[in-house]
Amino acid sequence: MRLAEHQYRSVSAIRGPLLFLEKVFAARLGELVRIDAPDGRALTGEVLKIFGDQVLVQVFGGTQGLDARRTSVSFSDAVMRAPLGAGVLGRVFDGSFRPIDDLPMFIPEFRQPVIGAPINPVARAHPEEFIETGFSTIDGLNTLVKGQKLPIFTCAGLPAREMTEQLLHQARLPDGGPFVLVFVALGLTHFEYQFYRQTLEHMQSRFVAFVNLADAPVVERLLAPRLALTVAEDLAFRQEMDVLVIITDMTNYCDALREISTAREELPGRRGYPGHMYSDLASLYERAGRIHGRKGSVTMLPTVTMPEDDISHPIPDLTGYITEGQLVLSRELHQKGIYPPIDVLPSLSRLMQQGIGKGQTRADHRDLSNQLYRTYAKGFDLRRLEAVVGRDGMLAEDRKLLDFADLFEADFVHQGKVRRTIDETLDTAQTLLDAFKGVTR
Amino acid sequence: MNGTVTSISGATVCVDLADLKIGDRVFVGTSRLTGEVVRLVDKIATVQVFEENRGLGIGEPVTTAGEPLTVALGPGLLGGVFDGLQRPLPLLLENSGDFVSSGQNPFPLDRKKTWPVTTSRKPGDHLHSGEAFAKVHEGHIEHLLLMSKDGTLQQIEEGNLTLENPVATLADKQPLYGWHSWPVRKARPYQRKLPPTRPLVTGQRCLDFLFPLLKGGVAMVPGGFGTGKTVLEQTIAKFADVDVVVYVGCGERGNEMAGLLDEFSELEDPRSKRPLKERTIIVANTSNMPVAARESSIFTAVTMAEYYRDMGLDVLFLADSLSRWAEALREISSALEEMPGEDGYPTYLGSRLSGFIERAGVVKTLSGGQGSLSMILAVSPPGGDFAEPVTQACLRVSGALYMLDTQLAHRRHFPAINWTQSFSLYSDTAMAHFVEEHGEWAKLQARCRDILQREEALREVAEVVGMEGLQDGDRLLMRTAEKIRLDFLCQNSFTEDAFAAPKSTIESITRLVAEHDQLSAALDDGALLDDLLKEAADAPR
Numbered sequence: 001m002r003l004a005e006h007q008y009r010s011v012s013a014i015r016g017p018l019l020f021l022e023k024v025f026a027a028r029l030g031e032l033v034r035i036d037a038p039d040g041r042a043l044t045g046e047v048l049k050i051f052g053d054q055v056l057v058q059v060f061g062g063t064q065g066l067d068a069r070r071t072s073v074s075f076s077d078a079v080m081r082a083p084l085g086a087g088v089l090g091r092v093f094d095g096s097f098r099p100i101d102d103l104p105m106f107i108p109e110f111r112q113p114v115i116g117a118p119i120n121p122v123a124r125a126h127p128e129e130f131i132e133t134g135f136s137t138i139d140g141l142n143t144l145v146k147g148q149k150l151p152i153f154t155c156a157g158l159p160a161r162e163m164t165e166q167l168l169h170q171a172r173l174p175d176g177g178p179f180v181l182v183f184v185a186l187g188l189t190h191f192e193y194q195f196y197r198q199t200l201e202h203m204q205s206r207f208v209a210f211v212n213l214a215d216a217p218v219v220e221r222l223l224a225p226r227l228a229l230t231v232a233e234d235l236a237f238r239q240e241m242d243v244l245v246i247i248t249d250m251t252n253y254c255d256a257l258r259e260i261s262t263a264r265e266e267l268p269g270r271r272g273y274p275g276h277m278y279s280d281l282a283s284l285y286e287r288a289g290r291i292h293g294r295k296g297s298v299t300m301l302p303t304v305t306m307p308e309d310d311i312s313h314p315i316p317d318l319t320g321y322i323t324e325g326q327l328v329l330s331r332e333l334h335q336k337g338i339y340p341p342i343d344v345l346p347s348l349s350r351l352m353q354q355g356i357g358k359g360q361t362r363a364d365h366r367d368l369s370n371q372l373y374r375t376y377a378k379g380f381d382l383r384r385l386e387a388v389v390g391r392d393g394m395l396a397e398d399r400k401l402l403d404f405a406d407l408f409e410a411d412f413v414h415q416g417k418v419r420r421t422i423d424e425t426l427d428t429a430q431t432l433l434d435a436f437k438g439v440t441r
Numbered sequence: 442m443n444g445t446v447t448s449i450s451g452a453t454v455c456v457d458l459a460d461l462k463i464g465d466r467v468f469v470g471t472s473r474l475t476g477e478v479v480r481l482v483d484k485i486a487t488v489q490v491f492e493e494n495r496g497l498g499i500g501e502p503v504t505t506a507g508e509p510l511t512v513a514l515g516p517g518l519l520g521g522v523f524d525g526l527q528r529p530l531p532l533l534l535e536n537s538g539d540f541v542s543s544g545q546n547p548f549p550l551d552r553k554k555t556w557p558v559t560t561s562r563k564p565g566d567h568l569h570s571g572e573a574f575a576k577v578h579e580g581h582i583e584h585l586l587l588m589s590k591d592g593t594l595q596q597i598e599e600g601n602l603t604l605e606n607p608v609a610t611l612a613d614k615q616p617l618y619g620w621h622s623w624p625v626r627k628a629r630p631y632q633r634k635l636p637p638t639r640p641l642v643t644g645q646r647c648l649d650f651l652f653p654l655l656k657g658g659v660a661m662v663p664g665g666f667g668t669g670k671t672v673l674e675q676t677i678a679k680f681a682d683v684d685v686v687v688y689v690g691c692g693e694r695g696n697e698m699a700g701l702l703d704e705f706s707e708l709e710d711p712r713s714k715r716p717l718k719e720r721t722i723i724v725a726n727t728s729n730m731p732v733a734a735r736e737s738s739i740f741t742a743v744t745m746a747e748y749y750r751d752m753g754l755d756v757l758f759l760a761d762s763l764s765r766w767a768e769a770l771r772e773i774s775s776a777l778e779e780m781p782g783e784d785g786y787p788t789y790l791g792s793r794l795s796g797f798i799e800r801a802g803v804v805k806t807l808s809g810g811q812g813s814l815s816m817i818l819a820v821s822p823p824g825g826d827f828a829e830p831v832t833q834a835c836l837r838v839s840g841a842l843y844m845l846d847t848q849l850a851h852r853r854h855f856p857a858i859n860w861t862q863s864f865s866l867y868s869d870t871a872m873a874h875f876v877e878e879h880g881e882w883a884k885l886q887a888r889c890r891d892i893l894q895r896e897e898a899l900r901e902v903a904e905v906v907g908m909e910g911l912q913d914g915d916r917l918l919m920r921t922a923e924k925i926r927l928d929f930l931c932q933n934s935f936t937e938d939a940f941a942a943p944k945s946t947i948e949s950i951t952r953l954v955a956e957h958d959q960l961s962a963a964l965d966d967g968a969l970l971d972d973l974l975k976e977a978a979d980a981p982r
Contacts, residue, residue, distance in 0.1 A: 029495055029496065030495030049450040053499075118729045119540055121690075121698040122699075122702060126699040278728070278765070291539045318823075324696060325667070348850075353935050354700070377852040394908065
């Protein structure tokens, strides 16, 4: 414990977002520092490495304008903490928790380390309460439950944003109540953000937003989701709210991680992403969940844009290994004019089994969903055959399966901007299956 | 002896403590974080810290435990839920709340619980390390209390004892407790290894029938995300015909662990009719816990598994997933600035892995019994690419491969085991055993493989000429193959069908093949397939 604040003017090097200091006394790993630039700006930073009295600091915000002689760095003796309290609701912050909605900073009730501690696995309550999203492909076939983390894998140019916005308007909790939204914009353009902005304005203060747009400091892109999740955990587990965390876009997060990792001279892994990306992503995604004996929950719906539409790219790949399933959007469906363009075959909700059936959705849910999957998969496969031999060269049964696949996409997957209740979803499924009785084994 | 922290780079910390050995456990900083010595250069030791160490400062004190990383072995492990350092998670919950905090080291076993100890040993008996000096009943298991070193009994007690009461005293006045500690990275000794001979029934038709595993064998289960590794591992953990199951969630999802814990408390063991939990040890190191503890978690778990093996029991060790362990190894290696090998993994990945996997097997134990330790290891290849180093390194040392197939999973064919690429080197030995019970087993297995293989070939033809262009006989074969796939190889883990006894497995495949032969004979007599199928569909069930 140091009693006085330590201040140093011993910067020895500045490289990218990193600052090297010398002759520092008893620094701590992860210690929060304040950096006073010669032009009067104050920045924050975090201690990354310490070798004796040499310290490596990561600077949040740009290092432009810093120098070796006049820049002074003050050590706080504490790790970075996020201000928390009820006043956070309805506010918009930047990636360093500074308000950007022209209102003064709220008065924090207390502060918590942003890094968060892992939830003890025996304290976790298994997620099993159905959330009605209003989308048939999600509710019927890839059911979302409270406390789940379910990413949307999209491709550039697909309507992931429209879906997310619609989902915010439509999503209903089991008790019919609304969510509190924690929204994190990472590397979004101003153009995209303005749409989300409108959605937020409709949320009547039931939101907190952290906004790090495409031209904002890259280091803050790594910090913003951690601040947001610390807030989400507080809202959920202390203030007992059901929190929905939307992070868009995780691909920008991972690119920022790669950028900073390279600056730290870490060994690059696949496609230049750092080897610790799995653990890093897990430290975010794993903060979703429910806890025994506490009312709130953190449900997470991150967006991942698959570079080159490639699901085996490290970002969607590692995400898929951590999250409890994925919703995959398809360019092909989008081009057919189908909305939402969710490709159900590679999509999956791992926690669906406990969230459906009698008492949750409907007794026939599981059966309907299995039949739809089987039949559509068969019809989908036959399209390749159709392309080779032509429709006339196929068995009557196979032609029927082709029709089924087409109708499934047109009637079940496609729903436009209309919200469907779970009953409407399951009834649509039933009607479809009834019309094809002979082939839907 | 005291030292201090001299440098910190993430979880890798240098300390100036003298007289340390590689592998020693040290306590770092004022909050006494557990660490392990991984490198010694001059007078500076490099320590890998197992706990979140943000806030750790230069100059904070460091002490040594004077021994390597160990686990406590004794009655009460069964039903336990531990983290990668064998800290009991329920107790951590009680002590520090819903979130895991650093610097806690509660004793892993319940010290206060009394165990009725019985023994046939007398004062004066000379016992070797690994021999039993007494026993207790732990659930339905006869738990042998094993010597951790040689010694002569001076005095020994029976009756209700806790782990704090010495059960015996040795001639050198050393007390002998019901538990002892063992270094996790040191394989527990045995008299000799025996060849595995008895099949391990998993209850999965596809595995038991096509790719059987033996008790003491090692199977690996590689699969991309969403292919059902975890569900398969957990289903096997529930139903496998073994005495003890050790399940390691290594770098996996917290919610899945929660689901597993719920289920294991509710379900009962189909054989002993007691809660499944009572035969299971769970090691939960979720993906957001520190990587070093993830690396140690499989060693912590396998040491507990060996301990029960040494009592002459059949133990099944399941890890989900080994890739996360390998990645932890890679992160640590990279932090130590070691020269990377393929894909950044350290070059010792292969040897470290085979050293670990060779801890499986059937052994003649030091107490004279016969125990087995079988392993089923999930692997998560990045991008579903099986050419990557971890899958390949595992492949060299495992006896069975259960390859999970993304295409099958997308069709909701579960378990998504690819039947053309999977294999089992134990097949012949297991078959010899199965044939004793069911004479037709080998023949049926060959038929089944043949049908599935021919379907593959026919499908290629059908893609060119269409199903219309196929002969009736070929269409029948494709129909049978489809039935085998959907009604036999598919198995829903969320229904009654989750477990299939060998008897019912052989019955279902017999029925499917018989039906095929019957229709095939009718075709030979000149009947048309469409008529036959129509007849079959109209016939009352």
